[in-house]
Amino acid sequence: MQYLSNSRRIVRALKPLALFETDVRFASHVVDSTQWQNHRSPSVSVSPGLMMLRSSFSSEAKLVEDPTEAVKELHGKILDSVNVKRSMPPNALLWSLIENCRKEDDISFLFDALQNLRRFRLSNLRIHDNFNCNLCRQVAKTCVRVGAINHGKRALWKHNVHGLTPSVASAHHLLSYALEHKNANLMDEVMKLLKANDLPLQPGTADLVFRICHETDSWDLLAKYSKKFCKAGVKLRKTTFDVWMEFAAKRGDTESLWKVDKLRSETYTQHTLSAAFSCAKGFLLEHKPEEAAAVIQIICQAYPDEKHSALEAEFKKLVNEWPVDVIKNQNEEDKKDVAASLKSDIPAMVNALVKSGLRVSVDLDELNKNEALLS
Numbered sequence: 001m002q003y004l005s006n007s008r009r010i011v012r013a014l015k016p017l018a019l020f021e022t023d024v025r026f027a028s029h030v031v032d033s034t035q036w037q038n039h040r041s042p043s044v045s046v047s048p049g050l051m052m053l054r055s056s057f058s059s060e061a062k063l064v065e066d067p068t069e070a071v072k073e074l075h076g077k078i079l080d081s082v083n084v085k086r087s088m089p090p091n092a093l094l095w096s097l098i099e100n101c102r103k104e105d106d107i108s109f110l111f112d113a114l115q116n117l118r119r120f121r122l123s124n125l126r127i128h129d130n131f132n133c134n135l136c137r138q139v140a141k142t143c144v145r146v147g148a149i150n151h152g153k154r155a156l157w158k159h160n161v162h163g164l165t166p167s168v169a170s171a172h173h174l175l176s177y178a179l180e181h182k183n184a185n186l187m188d189e190v191m192k193l194l195k196a197n198d199l200p201l202q203p204g205t206a207d208l209v210f211r212i213c214h215e216t217d218s219w220d221l222l223a224k225y226s227k228k229f230c231k232a233g234v235k236l237r238k239t240t241f242d243v244w245m246e247f248a249a250k251r252g253d254t255e256s257l258w259k260v261d262k263l264r265s266e267t268y269t270q271h272t273l274s275a276a277f278s279c280a281k282g283f284l285l286e287h288k289p290e291e292a293a294a295v296i297q298i299i300c301q302a303y304p305d306e307k308h309s310a311l312e313a314e315f316k317k318l319v320n321e322w323p324v325d326v327i328k329n330q331n332e333e334d335k336k337d338v339a340a341s342l343k344s345d346i347p348a349m350v351n352a353l354v355k356s357g358l359r360v361s362v363d364l365d366e367l368n369k370n371e372a373l374l375s
Helices: 002-033 048-055 069-083 091-100 104-123 133-146 149-154 168-180 184-196 203-215 219-231 238-251 254-265 273-285 289-302 305-328 332-355 364-369
Strands: none
Touching: 069 091, 069 104, 091 104, 091 133, 104 133, 104 149, 133 149, 133 168, 149 168, 149 184, 168 184, 168 203, 184 203, 184 219, 203 219, 203 238, 219 238, 238 254, 238 273, 238 305, 254 273, 273 289, 273 305, 273 332, 289 332, 305 332, 305 364, 332 364
């Protein structure tokens, strides 16, 4: 009898708690639905205890003060649909919200809407899948477009409350931003996120990473990630090898240059124009102007006449720009010797090309005026 009496007391104690939890869920929806409205219903009152409970689930949109009007309105419609009407809003509303984002505050509202939609899909529609990949890529692209990079990085997490599916394509939007702004640190962060969230490395990823390393003069980072890409079995593009070899030649690192060229030859039999000129620069650094001329002659014969302007551009870079870069990357005690060598070997290479019958449009006077070679 005592056991029965205790059981009844427990049941009576639990009933008010169950009712309170039901009220909490209802009030939670009401608070969400009235968010960012011009007026608040006087009939809704929330107790301090309820507000404390809500604080752990408070949306980031509550902390944002300055969204654009269009985003604010669309966000309100989405929350009204899922929290008050208890129905899934039209897809057009979410896409319109994405398109109307203009600044980071707007992105905060977008992520809040995604979180509410995901919660509704789980609890009411029993849909456990994330949003489709196309939408997720568009969210990442929009984050990059408005400069909300921290939000964009959140789109790469496989465990998130927004229903986003991370993908390499989303990461590429962030890497493109890093390339545009020459931000090697951001690139490094994105690469770590790819690893942490089990996203596979792809040729396009390598292309972006190598270009960022080149643009930011981050040779050590390139060396680090080139090993990772090769270990992962990623087939590097021709353009990726071009950047890698050009960077090695720019640094005057012939050992790395020949290693990369050997790796390239395992996949591609013929040099690109850029790779051929990088090899020519390697031979010039080794005081072999005839070999440098031979490499350029072969690629020039394979190149159609209509692309002759590209050849002229490469010759111009070799004479005017490359000597400055390569001397800058030498040790102080080696700079004078390298400068003297290039000052004699580049004209020797040009003369060898002319003797072979190749029309070469190079102004060697510019070479003699180059301050890097005169110092």
